[in-house]
Amino acid sequence: MRAQLLTIGDELLIGQTTNTNAAWLGEELSQMGVTMERTVTVGDDASAIQSEMDRAYRTARLVIVTGGLGPTHDDLTREAVAEYFEAPLHSDDEIFARIRRYYEHRNRQMPEAAAKLAQVPEGFAVLDNPVGAAVGLWHEDADRLLAVLPGIPQEMKGIFRAAVRPRLDGQTDLHEVIHRTLVTSGIGESSLQERLGALDDVLDAHTHLAYLPSTSGVRLRLTATTNGEPNAETRLDRLEAHIRERAGEHVIGEGDVTLEEVLGDHLRAEGRTIASAESATGGLIGHRLTEVSGSSDYYVGSVVAYANRVKQDVLDVGAEALRTDGAVSEAVAVQMAQGVRRVLDADVGVATTGIAGPTGGTPEKPVGTVWIGYADATQCRAVRRQYVEDRTLNKELFASAALDLARREQGR
C-alpha cells in the first residue's frame, strides 16, 4: 500500500513548529508495511489544501491529512475536504453532546466555536479521539482510504492508534517492504562505502541500502520490497551478512540503539565502571552517557578540566607535559585518562583534549585536532583525530570518538 501525507498549518511553514507528526506517522506506517512516498506541507489556505488534496488523492491508495481541524477561524481543513468531496457538512448530535460533556467535565462553558468540532461531511465516518475533544474523519471507497486527523501530536497519535491503525490492519495490500537498520560507529560515510565495496551481488531492484550519517555514526538502512518478489528476508540476510563481514567491529548494533547504550551494555556485562576527563568536550561525554536510563550502574562521573590548573590540581597532569607538549597532546590525554580513573576510582577512564574552534588553532594543531585518551587496569594510550572547523560539530565528533574508543576496548 502506498501512502501520501498532507500536513497543514502556517506554523509548520514558518518553522514555529517542527513537523514531528510526519516523522511519527512515517515510522508507524512503514512499520505496518505501508510505503510512504511523499509528504506535503501547506498553510491554512483552503485552495492550497484542496489542490494538494486532489494531487495526493489521485495517486495514492491511502491519504492522511493532519492539522486545521480545530475550532478557530484559521482552521479550514474540514470545510476544504467537504468541498473537495462535494459533501455537505452536518452537525453530529452524538459528537456535539460529547463535546459539551468534555467542557462540563472541566467546569468550563463550551465555547460557541467548539460547535464546529461536531461537523461531519456526508459519507464520512467519525474516528473517536481518546485524548481530546476533536474527532478525526474517515472516508473509504474501493480504491481510496482517507484519514483526516487533528494536528496536535497527542490527539493525532491517540486517534491513529485507536481508530486508524485497526482500519488499516484490515487491508489486504500491506507489507510491501521490510526494513532493517544496522548502526555503525567510528567510520565516516565515504570510508564505510569504500569498505563495503561493490554491492552488485547483494543489491538489486528490490533490495536497497541507504546511508544515514550523523555525528555519532552512520546508520545503514536495508530495505527489501516483497510484492511478488520472493525471499525478501533472505535477500536482507545476505545484504546484512555482507555488511557485517566488511564493516567488522564498526557495526555496533541494530535498530535505534545508540553508541552510548552499546558501551553501557559492555561495561555492565563486564561489571566495569567508567569516568571521563573532559577538556574540549566540556561535559558532553558525561551528558551523553547519562542520556541512558540506568547509566548509574556503570557511570561514576566526570571531571571537566577546562582550565589547565584543573588538569594539574584535580587530575594530577604533570606541569612538565603541559609545558613541553602543550595541553593538546598525547601525554596530557593519557595522563587525564589515568588521573580521572584514579581520582574517581573507576575501572575505565576516557579523556579528550583538543581545539574545538573557531579560534585557538595553529599550523601544527589546527582547529578540529583532538587527542583521545584511554586508560584501564592493564593499558593506557591515546589516539589523535582531525575533524572540522565548526565548534559544535567538533565537540560532538570528539565525544563520539572517545565513546567509540572506549566501546572497542570493552568489546575485546
Added chain:
Amino acid sequence: MRAQLLTIGDELLIGQTTNTNAAWLGEELSQMGVTMERTVTVGDDASAIQSEMDRAYRTARLVIVTGGLGPTHDDLTREAVAEYFEAPLHSDDEIFARIRRYYEHRNRQMPEAAAKLAQVPEGFAVLDNPVGAAVGLWHEDADRLLAVLPGIPQEMKGIFRAAVRPRLDGQTDLHEVIHRTLVTSGIGESSLQERLGALDDVLDAHTHLAYLPSTSGVRLRLTATTNGEPNAETRLDRLEAHIRERAGEHVIGEGDVTLEEVLGDHLRAEGRTIASAESATGGLIGHRLTEVSGSSDYYVGSVVAYANRVKQDVLDVGAEALRTDGAVSEAVAVQMAQGVRRVLDADVGVATTGIAGPTGGTPEKPVGTVWIGYADATQCRAVRRQYVEDRTLNKELFASAALDLARREQGR
C-alpha cells in the same frame, strides 16, 4: 518573494529522521521576508525528485532543495537536478583539490566516491561549505532562484548562512516585514502569556507576537508588516516596551543570544569565574557553557558527581546530609555548589541534584524534581523545581534552571 522547499531522503519519509531542516529554513526565510508557501518531501528516487522539482520550479520564485548531495549511490539529487536542467555535469578542479586537501588534512586517503562531490552541473555556481566537504549549488535567472544544499543540518545551515542568505539579501522583492526577537529565561510559556496580559493595545492586524518555546526559555518574535502601513518601527517599539515592562528580569536579550552567552557576558564583565557540580545533568551545564567560543575566560570546569561517593570524596558533601536528607535535597545541592567552588577554585559554583527519570521517583520526590544549588563569596542557597516525566527534557530543563539562577545572581 515566494519560496518552496523540496527535502529529499527516504529517512524523512519513514520517520527515521525528523525534518528539522524544513523548520529551520522556514524560520530563517520568514525572518528575511520570504513567504514559504509549501514544502514537499520525497524519497531518494530520481523521477520523484524531478517531478517535484518541476512543480516547485514552475510556481515559486525561490526553490530550495536539501538532501541527496552526498557521495554514495543513493544520493541522486545532483544527477536529477542536472538532468532536469539538461546541464551536463563536469568535475570542478578547485572543489576536487579542496576535497583532496580535506582528506589529506585528516591523514586519510580520499575515497573514490568522494570525487562525485566535485561534480557541478553546467551553468550552476558553487556555494562554499564552511563546515564540511560537500558544496551547495546555485542557479539563477531572471525569474527563478534555486539553491541545492546537503541534508546534514550543520552543513545545510553553514552554507545557507555563508552563501545563500547574502545572495537573497540582494533581491528586491523581499516582503516588507520587520522582526525583533526578545529572549526570555526562567519562565514557561503559559506563565509568560499570563504576565503579558491583554495585548489589545499593542497588537493589531499588522503587528504580531509569536511564542517560541524551547527547553532553554521562550523566545518572543515580534513582527510588523510595513507594506503601505506606516510606523512599523514605532509599533514594534510599543510592543517591546510593553513586554519588557511586564516580563521584567525574565527578558535576557535580543536576537539569537543564548542564556549561556548572557551569563558568560555577566561573568566576564565582573571578572568572575564559574564551575559546576552536576549530578542529574551529567555534564550538560559544562557542555552548554562551553558551546560559547571564548568561555575559557570565565569557565573553569565541572565535577560530574553521578555516584554519591564522588559527591563525598571529590566535593566534600557530608555523609550525614546524604543519609538524612538524601542526595536530592537542599543541603546536598548547597554543599555541592560550595564544594566545586572550593575544589576548582572558582568565584561562583552552581549545582544540580535531581531525578531525571524515568525511574527513581518517590511520592515526596517524583520524577522531575531537582534542587539547584548556588554559591559565591557572599552567599549560598538552593531552590527546588519540579519539571516533567521525560529524562532528556528534564536534563535540559534542570541545566537551564541552573544557568538562569547563576545569571540572575550575576545580574544584580
